[in-house]
Each structure stands twice: as C-alpha cells, then as structure tokens.
Amino acid sequence: MFVQLRYNFRVTPDAAQRTALAQAFGCARVVFNDALRLRQQARETGEKYVSDGELSRRIITEAKATPQRVWLGEVSAVVLQQALADLNTAYRNFFNSLSGKRKGRKLAPPRYRSRKDNRQAIRFTKNARFTILDNGRLRLPKIGDLPVRWSRALPSDPSSVTIIKDAVGRYFASFVVTIGEDETLPPVEPEIGIDLGLTHFAVMSDGTKMTAPKFLRRAARKLKRLQQALSRKQKGSNRRKKAVAQVARAHARVADTRRDWQHKLSTAIIRDNQAVYVEDLCVAGLGRTRLAKSVHDAGWAGFTGMLEYKAARYGRTFARVDRFFPSTRMCSTCGRINDKMPLNVREWNCPCGSHHDRDVNAAINIKAAGQADFNDRRAQVRPGLVPAPRSEAVTRQNAARATRSVAGIAVL
Numbered sequence: 431m432f433v434q435l436r437y438n439f440r441v442t443p444d445a446a447q448r449t450a451l452a453q454a455f456g457c458a459r460v461v462f463n464d465a466l467r468l469r470q471q472a473r474e475t476g477e478k479y480v481s482d483g484e485l486s487r488r489i490i491t492e493a494k495a496t497p498q499r500v501w502l503g504e505v506s507a508v509v510l511q512q513a514l515a516d517l518n519t520a521y522r523n524f525f526n527s528l529s530g531k532r533k534g535r536k537l538a539p540p541r542y543r544s545r546k547d548n549r550q551a552i553r554f555t556k557n558a559r560f561t562i563l564d565n566g567r568l569r570l571p572k573i574g575d576l577p578v579r580w581s582r583a584l585p586s587d588p589s590s591v592t593i594i595k596d597a598v599g600r601y602f603a604s605f606v607v608t609i610g611e612d613e614t615l616p617p618v619e620p621e622i623g624i625d626l627g628l629t630h631f632a633v634m635s636d637g638t639k640m641t642a643p644k645f646l647r648r649a650a651r652k653l654k655r656l657q658q659a660l661s662r663k664q665k666g667s668n669r670r671k672k673a674v675a676q677v678a679r680a681h682a683r684v685a686d687t688r689r690d691w692q693h694k695l696s697t698a699i700i701r702d703n704q705a706v707y708v709e710d711l712c713v714a715g716l717g718r719t720r721l722a723k724s725v726h727d728a729g730w731a732g733f734t735g736m737l738e739y740k741a742a743r744y745g746r747t748f749a750r751v752d753r754f755f756p757s758t759r760m761c762s763t764c765g766r767i768n769d770k771m772p773l774n775v776r777e778w779n780c781p782c783g784s785h786h787d788r789d790v791n792a793a794i795n796i797k798a799a800g801q802a803d804f805n806d807r808r809a810q811v812r813p814g815l816v817p818a819p820r821s822e823a824v825t826r827q828n829a830a831r832a833t834r835s836v837a838g839i840a841v842l
C-alpha cells in the first residue's frame with residue numbers, strides 16, 4: 431500500500447524572494463478567480479460546462495497574449511496550472527458531494543480567492559523542476575533559492591511542494607512524499623477503542639484517560655484573554671491593530687503546541703495498538719451547536735486524521751465507527767441499552783450488576799463495534815491511497831504546524 435504524506439518546514443525567503451512569491455500568489459489567485467468566473471458565466475448563460483482543457487487554454491495560454499494579463503508570463507506556468515487544478519478539484523468534490531459519491535458534510539461550490547485570505551499558497555510539481563540543492567536550499571523556478579529549516583529527513587523524493595504564507599506572515603514549504611510499505615511496524619496484540627469527549631480529550635477502552643496538557647490549557651486561556659481584550663478595543667485604533675497581531679501570534683502558538691502534542695499522542699497510540707477504532711463524530715454537525723467552541727478547541731478532526739494516516743503508513747488498522755448505536759448508555763457487559771444520562775453523570779450501574787465509568791464504557795463499545803464492523807468488511811478491497819490529510823499542512827490559521835529547528839539537512 432502506498433501512502434501520501436505531507437512534510438512541512440519553515441522557509442525564510444529574503445526580501446526579493448518574498449516579492450517574487452507575492453507576485454506568484456497573486457497570479458495564481460487571478461487565474462483561479464478568472465477560471466471560476468468563466469465557469470459561472472457559462473452556467474448562467476446556459477452554455478455547457480467548460481472542460482479542464484479548454485479552461486487552461488482560455489485562462490492561461492490565450493490570456494497571456496492580452497495586455498490585461500500579459501504579466502501571467504512572469505511566473506512559472508506550473509503554478510498557474512496548479513491553481514486551475516485546485517479549482518477542478520474543488521468542483522469535483524462539490525459535484526461528488528451533491529451526488530452523494532463523497533461522504534460527509536455537504537460541500538459548497540468553489541469560492542473566489544481574496545488577497546485578504548489568511549492563507550496564500552502556490553504549488554510546484556515535479557515538472558516545474560523544483561530542486562533541493564546540496565546546500566539544503568529549495569530552488570523554485572522564477573523565485574530563487576529559499577533557505578529551509580529542515581527539522582527531519584524526507585523519506586523519499588517529494589512529488590510536489592506547496593509554498594504557504596500563513597496569517598502571521600510565516601512561510602512554509604509543504605512537500606508531498608509517497609512512501610511504500612517498508613515502514614510497516616511489526617504486529618502487536620492490543621486493539622483499542624477511543625471515545626473523544628468533552629471532559630477528557632480522549633478516553634481509551636483500556637481505561638486510559640488523556641487530558642490536554644497544562645501548558646496547552648494555559649496557552650488557550652491566554653488566547654481567550656487576548657481575544658476579550660481585542661473586542662474592547664476601538665475599531666481602527668492603533669491599540670486594536672496591536673491587539674490583532676497579539677491574538678494572531680497567540681493563536682499560532684496554541685495551534686503549534688496542540689498539533690505537537692497530538693502528534694506525540696497519535697504516534698504512541700498507533701505504535702502500541704494493532705487496530706484503532708474511533709467514533710465517527712460528525713464534527714460538522716456538532717460544530718453548529720453551542721458545543722462548537724470546545725469541539726474546535728479540542729481539534730478532534732485533526733487528531734483522527736493523524737491516526738488515520740499513521741495507521742496507513744505503519745500498517746495498522748484504523749476505522750471510524752458509525753454512530754448508529756448509543757455508545758454511552760449501552761452496557762458493554764450485557765448489551766442492555768439504558769436510559770439517557772445527563773452529561774454530569776460520570777459513572778453508572780447497569781441492572782446486570784456492572785459498574786461503569788461513562789467514557790471508558792463508551793470506548794469499550796466503540797472498540798467492539800469497530801471490530802465487528804471491520805470483520806464484516808475485511809473481504810472488501812481497501813483503498814490503496816490515503817491522501818495527505820489537510821490538517822498536516824498549514825491550511826487554516828489555526829492549523830499552523832509546529833516547526834522545530836534541528837541541525838542537519840534532509841537526506842533525500
């Protein structure tokens with residue numbers, strides 16, 4: 431089985447490179463928006479869907495010949511092609527979501543990109559001839575040689591690199607690397623179910639309870655205080671500007687710390703267990719309730735994404751268990767479904783005589799359901815490619831990845 435993974439590193443472009451990057455970000459955005467506009471106009475006037483090939487011809491090749499878009503020729507053509515590829519992917523996901531082919535939350539049609547977006551990004555593929563030089567710098571066509579803070583080695587040649595500028599003005603290089611089966615870990619006995627909850631970050635079927643570490647909770651509290659201070663500042667004032675920058679920095683710090691902690695936790699879980707089952711949380715659904723804040727703070731989606739790709743990478747089993755059964759009030763000993771319990775009931779007794787910790791009982795049920803479910807499906811062909819989870823990249827302002835400076839250069 432092959433797995434695609436993202437590896438993110440901080441890059442530190444100089445002033446000239448930042449200018450060249452800004453130009454490339456701008457051109458990619460213009461191409462994306464022009465293409466989106468063309469498709470929307472075609473739909474409004476009842477023309478047929480503009481094919482990917484025609485889109486490329488009209489938005490890039492022909493546009494470069496016009497005085498309004500002649501500057502598109504100043505950036506790497508691959509960057510522009512990749513902007514169109516992004517749009518095509520967004521459309522495909524949208525259509526698949528409409529038809530039900532794509533599971534999960536319903537997706538909105540593609541939206542215009544703005545220069546004010548928190549995240550600016552461009553992608554270079556292999557044929558754009560990006561190279562990692564012997565001196566450790568990343569050479570990008572028409573940008574230059576960017577210094578990279580290599581914090582770990584790339585396991586093999588990357589197939590693409592995305593250059594990202596986040597809300598705080600940091601730059602990252604995100605490499606996509608395809609790895610083979612050689613990283614499969616030796617099999618182990620234990621299998622585990624995980625209940626993701628509000629009182630604890632995660633509770634395991636073996637009774638282990640994981641709480642977010644103190645330093646993370648402290649950083650989150652500080653962020654909250656800064657946000658409150660910000661809301662009191664007058665619009666347009668200098669103090670407000672300063673507060674905005676403070677909040678953004680604190681936000682990035684919380685996200686980095688959380689991500690780091692979740693990486694350690696997910697790696698340990700995958701290393702120690704042969705199979706991992708979690709409840710399918712429908713986080714999108716929960717997100718609309720008043721639990722939203724704590725749900726997003728907990729960052730479960732990112733965490734289960736880590737478990738999923740690490741399982742694929744190291745040859746473990748990972749499955750999300752559908753929420754078709756009441757995992758909390760079903761007795762894991764006798765299977766009896768008891769009455770609904772308010773959130774403050776942490777322990778309960780079943781008429782069969784079993785005494786349960788609410789969350790551990792749920793985790794045991796999730797494990798059992800996952801094992802049953804997985805055995806049913808074992809005969810089916812499993813998908814061979816796990817896409818690099820977006821949570822691994824710096825995709826949103828709150829998903830900035832931790833970067834550690836470690837001496838040494840990636841070995842390719």
Ligand SMILES: [Zn+2]
Pocket residue numbers: 761762763764765766780781782783784
């Ligand atoms: Zn019972």
